Amino acid sequence: MNISTLTLLALISIAMQACAQTAQVQSQQLSQQPPQQTPQQPPQQQLSVKPRATPPECVILLHGLARSSKAMRKLSEQLQLNGFLVVNDDYPSSDFPIAILAEKAITPALANCRQHSPGGIGFVTHSLGGILVRQYLSQHKIPELKRVVMLAPPNKGSHVTDNLKNFDLYKWLNGPAGNELGTDPKSLPNTLGPVGFDLGVIAGTSSINLLLSLYLPNPDDGKVSVENTKIEGMDDFISLPVSHPFIMKDQEAIAQTIYFLRHGQFLHTPSATIENKEF
Numbered sequence: 668m669n670i671s672t673l674t675l676l677a678l679i680s681i682a683m684q685a686c687a688q689t690a691q692v693q694s695q696q697l698s699q700q701p702p703q704q705t706p707q708q709p710p711q712q713q714l715s716v717k718p719r720a721t722p723p724e725c726v727i728l729l730h731g732l733a734r735s736s737k738a739m740r741k742l743s744e745q746l747q748l749n750g751f752l753v754v755n756d757d758y759p760s761s762d763f764p765i766a767i768l769a770e771k772a773i774t775p776a777l778a779n780c781r782q783h784s785p786g787g788i789g790f791v792t793h794s795l796g797g798i799l800v801r802q803y804l805s806q807h808k809i810p811e812l813k814r815v816v817m818l819a820p821p822n823k824g825s826h827v828t829d830n831l832k833n834f835d836l837y838k839w840l841n842g843p844a845g846n847e848l849g850t851d852p853k854s855l856p857n858t859l860g861p862v863g864f865d866l867g868v869i870a871g872t873s874s875i876n877l878l879l880s881l882y883l884p885n886p887d888d889g890k891v892s893v894e895n896t897k898i899e900g901m902d903d904f905i906s907l908p909v910s911h912p913f914i915m916k917d918q919e920a921i922a923q924t925i926y927f928l929r930h931g932q933f934l935h936t937p938s939a940t941i942e943n944k945e946f
Contacts, residue, residue, distance in 0.1 A: 723751060723752045725784035728791050754776045758771055760842070764847060765795075765843075781811075794818070794819050795848070798848070800817075815866045817867070819870060819871050820868060821891045824851070827882050860899075865902055867927040868898065870891075870907075871908070874888055876890070907920055922934075
């Protein structure tokens with residue numbers, strides 16, 4: 668297989684995956700319309716975190732590139748069940764560069780948190796959302812900031828961007844922000860430097876896009892290598908056998924996220940036991 672064929676197939680796979688994700692969201696919307704949608708309740712009850720007696724912390728969720736707040740809905744529900752206030756809004760991830768997206772997504776979310784919660788403010792992000800937090804904090808201070816959990820963040824960029832950023836289909840699907848996520852030293856993620864806040868990173872090690880994985884150092888999640896999710900200054904790190912598009916819906920990833928928000932570290936234990944822990 669020559670490189671031009673591989674590139675073409677990779678671009679097609681990105682487009683097909685985007686269509687599949689859109690179809691999945693539409694299917695979920697239809698399935699959630701009837702009021703008797705109770706089968707989803709048992710998985711939510713697996714996270715038996717006692718609500719806090721102190722004022723609730725507000726957690727801002729930031730979805731990834733070319734996604735929407737619907738992708739973070741399960742995570743939002745679990746956080747609320749466990750005593751957090753949640754802000755989970757859309758932002759136009761494919762329309763603007765990262766610096767503009769950070770202001771558009773985070774500034775109103777902070778205002779929302781401050782209006783409704785006297786407690787601290789945390790973040791849980793997927794993919795690009797983590798870079799928005801780093802970008803925002805490079806320009807602003809958040810006095811109430813507590814802890815941040817990043818799910819599959821391209822903290823050192825993605826080799827997929829390196830190989831596909833010059834193709835029109837990639838630009839059309841991912842917009843200006845997608846082209847800023849390369850691995851070279853001058854790419855935006857690599858110019859932001861070490862983090863100076865409490866941060867836990869969860870990486871995925873399973874890929875459902877084997878074509879894109881050909882561009883990535885192993886292990887990877889189909890979009891970002893495990894190594895490139897890491898960033899100097901992070902407080903803890905774990906990897907889980909989940910793929911990039913679905914890590915924010917994974918039950919163990921959600922449980923680990925809540926544990927970090929509570930304790931500032933992940934629970935380094937086999938997945939079979941985490942659901943039995945009291946966070």
